[in-house]
Amino acid sequence: MTAPSSPPAPSAPDRPRFGIVTPSYNQGAYLRETIESVLSQEGLGTEFDLDYAVIDGGSTDGSAEIIREYEDRLTFWCSEKDRGQSHAINKGFDHVTKDPAAIAAWLNSDDVYLPGALKKVAAYWREHAPDALIGHGRKVDADGTVDTETRFGDYSREGLMDWGQNSFMQPACFMSRRVWDDVGGLDESLDQCLDVNLWLRIAERYRFETLREPLAEAKAHAAAKTSNACTAAEGFAELSLMILRHGGEDVVRRKLAEHNLRLRLLDMELRTASALPVLGLIVRAARRIARGRLARDPRFRRPGGAAAAGGGTDGG
Structure with missing residues (x-):
C-alpha cells in the first residue's frame, strides 16, 4: 500500500x-x-x-x-x-x-x-x-x-x-x-x-x-525499545560493540568495569541479607515474587518472545 x-x-x-x-x-x-x-x-x-x-x-x-x-x-x-x-x-x-x-x-x-x-x-x-x-x-x-x-x-x-x-x-x-x-x-x-x-x-x-x-x-x-529490559540489555551490548568499532576501547572497558562492580555489590548485599535468619526469608521470598513478576511483565519480554526470567523456587 x-x-x-x-x-x-x-x-x-x-x-x-x-x-x-x-x-x-x-x-x-x-x-x-x-x-x-x-x-x-x-x-x-x-x-x-x-x-x-x-x-x-x-x-x-x-x-x-x-x-x-x-x-x-x-x-x-x-x-x-x-x-x-x-x-x-x-x-x-x-x-x-x-x-x-x-x-x-x-x-x-x-x-x-x-x-x-x-x-x-x-x-x-x-x-x-x-x-x-x-x-x-x-x-x-x-x-x-x-x-x-x-x-x-x-x-x-x-x-x-x-x-x-x-x-x-x-x-x-x-x-x-x-x-x-x-x-x-x-x-x-x-x-x-x-x-x-x-x-x-x-x-x-x-x-x-x-x-x-x-x-x-x-x-x-512497555512496547518502546528503551522501556524494554531485554532490548535495553541487547542495546548495551550492541552499543559496546559499535563503540569498539569506532575506536572507543577505553570507554567500553570502563563501562564494563562499572557494570561488573555494580553487579558484584548487589550480589554481596543479597548474600549478606540472605544469611540473616528472618531477613533471609524475606529476601528469598522477594526473589520469588520478583521472578514471578518478571514472567508476567511485558517490559521484560522479548518482543514476540518468552519472558526473560521465569518463576520457580529460589534455591539460594
Whole structure:
C-alpha cells in the first residue's frame, strides 16, 4: 500500500525546508498524535516549508487507516513490509527533499514535536546554518510525568563515545540534508543504537550545535525499545560493540568495569541479607515474587518472545 511522492513546492529563499520521516509499526495508539504534532506546527508555510513522509512497516492495528486520513498533507506514505526501523527511515529520506540546504530529521511514531519546535529550529537555521543541532528533549510516562530529560554535554566525537554521560534525545536532533547524505544515512545492520552510530559518524566530520529550547517529547511505554529490559540489555551490548568499532576501547572497558562492580555489590548485599535468619526469608521470598513478576511483565519480554526470567523456587 503506497502513495506516490508529491514533488515539493519551491521554498521561498529565506524559508528553510524540513524533510521529516516518521517510521512506524503497530503504533496506532500513538501515531495520530505524532503526525498531528508535525503538521500542526506554528509557522508552517510562512516561516518554513515541510516535506513529510510516513513509512509504516505493514501494521495490522489500523495504522494505515490513520495515515490515509492525512495523505493529502503528506509528501509520501506507505504501509508495506520493510527490513526494520533503519531501513524505514532511510527509505523515507528517499521521498522527501534532497536539497543539501534542507533540514533533515526523523520522528518515531510514539514521539512528538512540542508546539513551536520547528519554528525555533528554522529561526536558528536561518541565522547559523549549523551542520547539526541538538535541542532539549524529555521522556514522559503515561501520566505525562517527566521521566528523563536532556542534560547538555560534550557532543564532540570523543564526548559522544561516552554516550551514557553525553547523551541526548534523538527526536530533538536535526541535521542538514548535506550532512545526512555525506555520512550515508543509517546503518541498517543496527537495531538498538542506530542513532548513536549516526551521531558518531557525523561528529567525525561535522560539529553539533545546541539550542536550549524544548523541542520534542518521547513516550515511555512497555512496547518502546528503551522501556524494554531485554532490548535495553541487547542495546548495551550492541552499543559496546559499535563503540569498539569506532575506536572507543577505553570507554567500553570502563563501562564494563562499572557494570561488573555494580553487579558484584548487589550480589554481596543479597548474600549478606540472605544469611540473616528472618531477613533471609524475606529476601528469598522477594526473589520469588520478583521472578514471578518478571514472567508476567511485558517490559521484560522479548518482543514476540518468552519472558526473560521465569518463576520457580529460589534455591539460594
